[in-house]
Amino acid sequence: MFSDKDAFKEAFLKKLEMTCGKSFGESTEKDRYFALGQLVREHISTEWINTNERYRIDKEKQVYYLSIEFLLGRLLRQNLMNLGIENIVEEGLHDLGIDLKNLEEIEVDAGLGNGGLGRLAACFLDSLASLNLAGHGFGIRYKHGLFEQKIVDGYQVELPEQWLRNGHVWEVRKPDLAIEVPFWGHVESWKKENGSLAFRHLNAELITAVPYDMPVAGYQTDTINTLRLWSAEPAPYPVNKDILNYKRETEQVSEFLYPDDTHDEGKILRLKQQYFLVCASLKSIVQSYRRQHSSLREFHEYVSIHINDTHPVLAIPELMRILLDEEGMSWEEAWNITVNTISYTNHTTLAEALEKWPIRIFQPLLPRIYMIVYEINERFCQELWQEYEGDWTRIENMAIIAHGQVKMAHLAICGSHSVNGVAALHTEILKLREMNQFYQYYPDKFNNKTNGITHRRWLIKSNPLLTKLINDSIGNEWIREPEEIQKLLAYENNPAFLEQLSVIKKKNKERLSEVIRKQAGLQIDPSSIFDVQVKRLHAYKRQLLNILHVLYLYNQLKENSSFSMPPRTFIFGAKASPGYYYAKKIIKLINSVAAKVNNDPQTRDQLKVVFLENYRVSLAELVFPAADISEQISTATKEASGTGNMKFMMNGAITVGTLDGANIEIKEKAGDENIFIFGLTAEEVLKYERQGGYNSMEYYHHDNRISKVLTQLTNGFFPDTAGEFEAIASSLLMENDQYYVLRDFDAYAKIQHKAGLAYSDQQRWLKMSLRNIGTSGFFSSDRTIREYADDIWGIRSSHIKV
Known part of the structure; x- marks a missing residue:
């Protein structure tokens, strides 16, 4: 990194001139913030590349944490502290007449979350890297976040968060790794020579998911993990589309966190967001896995996918789709891999927070995914019938699809190998009340992992x-x-x-x-x-x-x-x-x-x-x-x-x-x-x-x-x-x-x-x-993450240096 403050000052002044094209005396505090941020990120990049290379050589199991929110906060001082260069940078800037605290104030909080769910995800990423664990995050790069709150005459007024107005110094856009996500259209099926059915999604509306990667630096370690955020952009060649409307509809997918779902238009947008996140993330994970392994039959031995609440639950049918439609696996083999790959954290006891989607919206928007969810439900209900023959009420209560709705929490429990609450009381309430019938059927899946903070x-x-x-x-x-x-x-x-x-x-x-x-x-x-x-x-x-x-x-x-x-x-x-x-x-x-x-x-x-x-x-x-x-x-x-x-x-x-x-x-x-x-x-x-x-x-x-x-x-x-x-x-x-x-x-x-x-x-x-x-x-979230790593994900600290 920087051996001393003089080396830092030399590198900083050079970076400042290169990035803003001004002399030091002409530069503003904003110029200096972005120059410092770019300088630090570039220095991170070496260890970032080394970390990924280490994971490739080790072939260690990696965990991917899928969350609709990542409430990161400002990253400048956090990165300086974690990299062990805070004092050098602060002293070097002081010599130049710059107060690091003033540069910190230039940074805008990333508009990627709202409350405890997103902050927990951010704390977890910090602990994963600090404990030298191979763990990465996947989320959505919201252009305007939730909202900026103003209080006018005592009332809350919502304004768009403009956190990206001046760019975000910590991210790296990677358009070469973009992924297409399909919506609408219809599914065609045919029989293969061996008699099994094959499926193809036709006439879909495609949205391009472009990744923006952010480094997650561990505290004074050589581990730099990745937070990958997906931005929704129009596909290059939309078919039969009004280009302006299509562009607007596409960009809406990554525009705001939690669009109002009071009406069908908002419900469709929220469901689009959820599938956009999991489809892009799963395809990215599989592509990374394929660079090291020839077959997905051992996928669950090298990959753990964690879904943070019900928002990313569509990862279950999406992984099934990949294994069935792209790998040609049997249902039984695909299901075994899926269940052993995916784990689920429940964050609520409130019934209204356990997401349910109307079939009339879900089926046309995600036709192939709905078919898979329908089949999961059919097989699950048949299993329940074997266990509780004649108890129609219990089966109705536990079904994934019932009364015209797809129940996401039910799908999460059925399609994962671990279901955890986030405090001792919460887990007991899940087991004994909210999810009691599932606990009776799957007692070994339920466990507690009390939350932590970094x-x-x-x-x-x-x-x-x-x-x-x-x-x-x-x-x-x-x-x-x-x-x-x-x-x-x-x-x-x-x-x-x-x-x-x-x-x-x-x-x-x-x-x-x-x-x-x-x-x-x-x-x-x-x-x-x-x-x-x-x-x-x-x-x-x-x-x-x-x-x-x-x-x-x-x-x-x-x-x-x-x-x-x-x-x-x-x-x-x-x-x-x-x-x-x-x-x-x-x-x-x-x-x-x-x-x-x-x-x-x-x-x-x-x-x-x-x-x-x-x-x-x-x-x-x-x-x-x-x-x-x-x-x-x-x-x-x-x-x-x-x-x-x-x-x-x-x-x-x-x-x-x-x-x-x-x-x-x-x-x-x-x-x-x-x-x-x-x-x-x-x-x-x-x-x-x-x-x-x-x-x-x-x-x-x-x-x-x-x-x-x-x-x-x-x-x-x-x-x-x-x-x-x-x-x-x-x-x-x-x-x-x-x-x-x-x-x-x-x-x-x-x-x-x-x-x-x-x-x-x-x-x-x-x-x-x-x-x-x-x-x-x-x-501390370090304790929490150690418990997840040992009891759920099966990952261990990596100390091999390239």
């Missing part, structure tokens, strides 16, 4: 002050072996260490306060409790419970002279899906409460509310180190795992949460006394759902706090919001409060009071914080 981004990169304190105290072995961070617990009763921990938290809070001042024009008190809930906006995540409690606190401050509380700043960050009307109303409510409390001279020194606009990875890196309280308040049984809870824990925030998802495992690791647990348990929620018995009106009529805040939603308490929050009030009262917000309100208010008292005892709080940091190593 500590390299969420601690080392995001919180350099804390990282230095840890390294100075226990050395840096924990970076390679994250669970070694538990050595910090020896400092639990060390006043000097705890004081340093306090100083670091204060500095991180001051850093975030300045960002909030610049973004929102709001002055907040860094000595107040930073109570933070940042995550995708969904009713089950219960941002509503949080903001109703804030409104209750405001009422108390206004009306109860004996009421006291430590100053608190409630910080929210969330995007609501553009078509999710209810979630967007909650964003408006949060901003309406913020306007009320922040402008009230009687309360604003005690209580502030901040809504962070356009929440994203680069902003999250400032939020997690600054948080005192981590809000993880989903309705029990609804959050599969959560990963934000782990990021907060690793940075010393204390969880206020329900016994849901990975909160349970955080409680086990940190200890009961170092977490604030409240609310309904999973068993209580399941009992309500099975037997009924919940009446939200009772809580409205018998709890004055609740009746007051709900009345304030609709009585004009918030200026210029007539009718604005009727839907929220109606959901809680007339629709019986699906996520038990009112049922948990009292318990939430009590636990928040308890947390406030604990914060007032700073020595106790700092010990709680240290206990969370010191037990967070388990939640």
